[in-house]
Amino acid sequence: MVQKTRLALFSFASVLFASFASIANESIDAVIEKVRSPSYDCPSQSLLPELENALNFESITKQQRFALTVAKGQFLICRGKYEEAENLLLKAITQNDIDQSSYAFASAIYQIGFSYDARENPARCEYYQQAQALSSPERHSDIFTSASLGLINYCSDSTEPGIRLGKMFGVLKRYSDDGSPGELAHIHNAIGLLYGSLEQHALAAEQYLKAHEMGLQVYKGSNKVSIIISAIVSLISSGQTERAYQSILELGKLNSEIDTPLSNFLYQYALSIYHRKTENYSSLAYTLPDLEEATANISSSLGEMLVSWHKAELCLHENDLNCLEEYLAEVESTDTTAIPRVFQSNLDYLSFNVAMYMALDNMERAKAALELYSKEVTKRRELTQDSALIIGAANLYTRIYDLESAIEQAEQRRKNTLYIAVIIFLLLGGITGYVLRRKNLARKAIDPVTQLLNANSAIARINKLDAPKKGRAIAIAIFDISNLRNITRKMGSTKSDDVLRQIAKNLQNATRGNDILGRFGTEQFILCLHNIEERSARQFFDRVQNALDTTFESDVAMDSIVVESKMSVFIANEKITGLNDILDDIARSIDMSNHTGSN
Numbered sequence: 001m002v003q004k005t006r007l008a009l010f011s012f013a014s015v016l017f018a019s020f021a022s023i024a025n026e027s028i029d030a031v032i033e034k035v036r037s038p039s040y041d042c043p044s045q046s047l048l049p050e051l052e053n054a055l056n057f058e059s060i061t062k063q064q065r066f067a068l069t070v071a072k073g074q075f076l077i078c079r080g081k082y083e084e085a086e087n088l089l090l091k092a093i094t095q096n097d098i099d100q101s102s103y104a105f106a107s108a109i110y111q112i113g114f115s116y117d118a119r120e121n122p123a124r125c126e127y128y129q130q131a132q133a134l135s136s137p138e139r140h141s142d143i144f145t146s147a148s149l150g151l152i153n154y155c156s157d158s159t160e161p162g163i164r165l166g167k168m169f170g171v172l173k174r175y176s177d178d179g180s181p182g183e184l185a186h187i188h189n190a191i192g193l194l195y196g197s198l199e200q201h202a203l204a205a206e207q208y209l210k211a212h213e214m215g216l217q218v219y220k221g222s223n224k225v226s227i228i229i230s231a232i233v234s235l236i237s238s239g240q241t242e243r244a245y246q247s248i249l250e251l252g253k254l255n256s257e258i259d260t261p262l263s264n265f266l267y268q269y270a271l272s273i274y275h276r277k278t279e280n281y282s283s284l285a286y287t288l289p290d291l292e293e294a295t296a297n298i299s300s301s302l303g304e305m306l307v308s309w310h311k312a313e314l315c316l317h318e319n320d321l322n323c324l325e326e327y328l329a330e331v332e333s334t335d336t337t338a339i340p341r342v343f344q345s346n347l348d349y350l351s352f353n354v355a356m357y358m359a360l361d362n363m364e365r366a367k368a369a370l371e372l373y374s375k376e377v378t379k380r381r382e383l384t385q386d387s388a389l390i391i392g393a394a395n396l397y398t399r400i401y402d403l404e405s406a407i408e409q410a411e412q413r414r415k416n417t418l419y420i421a422v423i424i425f426l427l428l429g430g431i432t433g434y435v436l437r438r439k440n441l442a443r444k445a446i447d448p449v450t451q452l453l454n455a456n457s458a459i460a461r462i463n464k465l466d467a468p469k470k471g472r473a474i475a476i477a478i479f480d481i482s483n484l485r486n487i488t489r490k491m492g493s494t495k496s497d498d499v500l501r502q503i504a505k506n507l508q509n510a511t512r513g514n515d516i517l518g519r520f521g522t523e524q525f526i527l528c529l530h531n532i533e534e535r536s537a538r539q540f541f542d543r544v545q546n547a548l549d550t551t552f553e554s555d556v557a558m559d560s561i562v563v564e565s566k567m568s569v570f571i572a573n574e575k576i577t578g579l580n581d582i583l584d585d586i587a588r589s590i591d592m593s594n595h596t597g598s599n
Contacts, residue, residue: 031051036067039107040146045075045078054068062097074107077114079298103143106143110128114146124154145171169191181218185211185214185219189215192204195207196230202234215227224254224263228251269306272306276310281314281317284313288310327356345376354366356369449500450501455520458526459579473571473573474573479525480590481563482564490561502551506548507548515529527544537571538569566593568593
């Protein structure tokens with residue numbers, strides 16, 4: 001009787017334990033589902049403690065532990081801890097008896113590729129290919145899309161840029177009707193990356209900003225700022241510093257809400273490159289300690305190199321040669337293979353190296369650095385020569401990809417082939433006509449001597465400007481060179497065009513890419529700023545006039561030549577009307593000033 005009772009109690013305990021284990025497993029599955037995030041997004045960082053607690057359960061299955069480990073890897077990547085995530089995931093996928101058809105396994109492979117990607121390691125392609133093979137548009141579709149975009153962007157070096165861009169737009173077309181905001185943001189971001197690799201930074205910035213706007217609808221945590229940082233870099237690279245600063249302000253607001261180590265690093269990174277690019281060295285010195293602290297919090301080798309470079313930029317600005325020597329010794333002690341490719345091809349960094357060696361009076365190394373800089377400039381110029389053709393080809397390939405699905409039915413093959421031929425003919429004819437027309441219009445709009453806009457073209461562009469935003473203005477300045485004839489007389493009458501070209505070049509260097517700069521008269525230039533604060537406009541015009549007056553200062557052969565200019569400014573807080581009358585008044589004011597000065 002006692003033995004039967006013991007057996008009954010043992011059976012009851014076994015059933016009860018099995019019931020608890022079943023409940024525990026269901027709870028773990030719920031946690032896995034909760035922390036799972038698409039490949040192009042980041043999980044909420046607030047879920048990490050719950051994931052860690054689930055990993056501490058002893059009764060969970062091997063596959064459950066694997067799925068939780070993969071999710072933890074994505075948490076680490078979203079915090080910028082790429083190496084830690086990579087080691088964790090590489091160890092996880094080498095286990096036996098793991099279901100390789102599961103979403104978790106495909107996600108692990110993709111995340112490893114992404115961690116390599118973040119450090120520009122060529123091994124990323126192997127993992128992107130494997131992740132694509134493990135998924136499909138129907139199964140693990142987010143991983144399939146992410147891996148496919150990675151392959152197009154980074155693993156198709158032998159493919160023409162136009163074809164790659166066409167493939168990108170083909171992917172966008174497939175998702176445009178029913179794709180989620182997160183998917184579309186992911187695709188626009190990938191297109192931006194490709195435009196950036198083609199040196200089309202303005203186009204890249206537009207794609208990044210589209211991706212950022214869509215991503216804000218669904219992205220969480222640090223992923224909210226991962227795309228806007230790319231937009232900021234592209235805006236700065238294309239000379240749109242005002243728009244870049246506005247995006248930096250948005251990034252700062254998002255960072256205050258998210259407050260993760262990675263988002264803080266990206267914010268400090270954006271501030272530092274903005275201050276360096278605008279040569280605001282006092283602000284750069286102020287923000288560098290914050291960037292250094294943020295870099296240490298995410299253990300970023302790229303960030304450490306950036307901090308060292310920017311510190312050296314300050315040393316160069318202050319002509320601190322001992323500091324430059326220390327920086328150079330630190331660089332020379334670093335394994336060259338550890339220097340990211342983004343540094344090796346960055347024109348600002350290469351230009352800094354030239355200036356550094358010249359400051360240290362090391363002409364041999366300055367010459368070598370200048371050759372590297374020149375090679376990179378030539379490479380980029382060659383890449384951008386056929387940008388219009390590349391974009392046109394992308395549109396052409398997009399049409400072709402759209403038609404490929406329609407020609408799968410045999411009875412439509414001949415008709416579709418003919419249709420494609422007609423489309424290609426029309427597109428090529430249209431592209432050729434468009435390019436020729438644009439070239440012709442561009443020639444007519446340019447002053448042949450200075451290569452700036454001529455007066456009519458500059459005035460036409462100013463007339464098209466929209467009304468400025470509230471609190472901003474449209475600012476116009478005319479610069480009159482009162483001693484142009486004297487300068488020409490000193491340099492020789494045959495050098496008059498050279499003088500104007502050099503002055504025009506100096507003005508271009510002092511202005512921004514989106515400003516309207518043109519030759520207004522024989523001895524006059526016009527500059528228009530749009531959507532700018534009135535105080536900033538006046539300061540900007542003063543800097544431009546100073547740059548104009550010091551055109552020949554750096555030329556030893558012309559140290560006795562000084563440009564004497566007068567400036568007249570008009571500022572409006574609304575859309576400009578009657579521009580010709582306004583310009584006549586500005587010109588008269590300069591004439592009166594010249595007349596008064598001559599007396």
